[in-house]
Amino acid sequence: MxxxxxxxxxxxxxxxxxxxxxxxxxxxxxxxxxxxxxxxxxxxxxxxxxxxxxxxxxxxxxxxxxxxxxxxxxxxxxxxxxxxxxxxxxxxxxxxxxxxxxxxxxxxxxxxxxxxxxxxSWFMQNFSEFFFLDNILAGYFVVPKPKALEPFVDLDDLADVVVEALTDDKHNRKIYELTGPELLSFKDTTSIISEAINSPIVYEEVDMDAYVNTLRDYQIPEDIIGLMQYLFTEVLDGRNESIKNDIEDVLGRKSTSFREYVVKATQTGVWNIQNGQR
Structure with missing residues (x-):
């Protein structure tokens, strides 16, 4: 066609x-x-x-x-x-x-x-469409001790930018860095979700060996486990601890905040406890 x-x-x-x-x-x-x-x-x-x-x-x-x-x-x-x-x-x-x-x-x-x-940046939807969802539903969120904050990005914003790039030649030869509007820790994100769903989520930071064992307990595939080891040891070291305005520059609107994302995700029912382990 x-x-x-x-x-x-x-x-x-x-x-x-x-x-x-x-x-x-x-x-x-x-x-x-x-x-x-x-x-x-x-x-x-x-x-x-x-x-x-x-x-x-x-x-x-x-x-x-x-x-x-x-x-x-x-x-x-x-x-x-x-x-x-x-x-x-x-x-x-x-x-x-x-x-x-x-x-x-x-x-x-x-x-x-x-x-x-x-x-x-890291996708906000990792908490609702990836294996972090299991952590939320279980009420127990465990991560390796992170070294930095992250400006999580909403995939709806990302998709809008990609579509703009595919349909308007003015984006030719451009490199865009997509971030959300704030720097957050995993403890921050867990707290925001817990508040929104009105259910406690235990947050724990562990060493990498314990984290890998936890992922295996959840039967996460080994390639994903390797990827998470890489991301937590290499990428979350502070190099990305900054906010960019490229989403606003391309779309003419502010990037979506994590709280705004949580409202959208909550409305889908993805975090309803009856859908999970509790």
């Missing part, structure tokens, strides 16, 4: 939001997922040309993370395939303050195509 945009991770946390927004604008979307038609899989490069056929713009998200061995090689291979099939623009989701993510960014920047980089 004319002007069809390929959205990788179209069933994931950011991809599904981007796809929904594009469709509401009347822009056709090709779902880059294992359930897509044709299906997309980062492990099946032989099918990428078919997925990219006729596509001019791509939103790239890489799963599970840039620190996974072979990630950069796969991204380079995908960008090459995109260029060879006639893609003209890439919007790339990156991690804020991650060395490996910046290496991946260089592949996109040096592609010769139009590009926009979107560097994201």
């Amino acid at each position: 004319a002007n069809e945009i390929l959205v990788l991770g179209a069933t994931g946390k950011t991809g599904k939001r981007v796809a929904e927004r594009l469709q509401k604008k009347g822009i056709p979307v090709r779902a880059g997922s294992r359930q897509g038609n044709p299906p997309f899989d980062w492990e099946k490069a032989e099918n990428w040309a078919t997925v990219l056929s006729g596509i001019k713009k791509v939103y790239i998200t890489y799963y599970p993370d840039f620190v996974v061995p072979g990630a950069l090689e796969k991204i380079q291979q995908f960008v090459d395939a995109a260029k060879n099939t006639g893609v003209q623009q890439l919007v790339f989701l990156s991690g804020r303050g991650e060395k490996e993510a910046e290496e991946a960014e260089k592949i996109v920047i040096n592609s010769g195509l139009h590009w926009t980089i979107v560097r994201s």
Whole structure:
């Protein structure tokens, strides 16, 4: 279809939001997922040309993370395939303050195509759509002793920025750092959620070994455990302890606060105790 945009991770946390927004604008979307038609899989490069056929713009998200061995090689291979099939623009989701993510960014920047980089802080939705949800429902939130505060970002804001980048040429060759409007600790976020759902949540900070054991008790996959070890030991060291105004610059409105996000999430019923372990 004319002007069809390929959205990788179209069933994931950011991809599904981007796809929904594009469709509401009347822009056709090709779902880059294992359930897509044709299906997309980062492990099946032989099918990428078919997925990219006729596509001019791509939103790239890489799963599970840039620190996974072979990630950069796969991204380079995908960008090459995109260029060879006639893609003209890439919007790339990156991690804020991650060395490996910046290496991946260089592949996109040096592609010769139009590009926009979107560097994201930690997602607020990790508390309602990722394994932190289990902690909230269990009433027991445990994290490694964090070294810094984090400006958590709302994925609805992120998706709005990505859609702007995909639909307006003025964002070409721009790097945006997306943050929320405040620096918060995990204790702060837990407290805000506890207050909103009117239910106590025990907050505990432990050493990394104890944290890993807790994740395994929750049967979290080993690749996610490795990612969390990396994030808590490498990324949460103070390098991202700052707030940026890029969301406001792109969208013309303030970024969503954590309390505003919590109100939205509460209204969905995701934290209702009857849905969880208590």
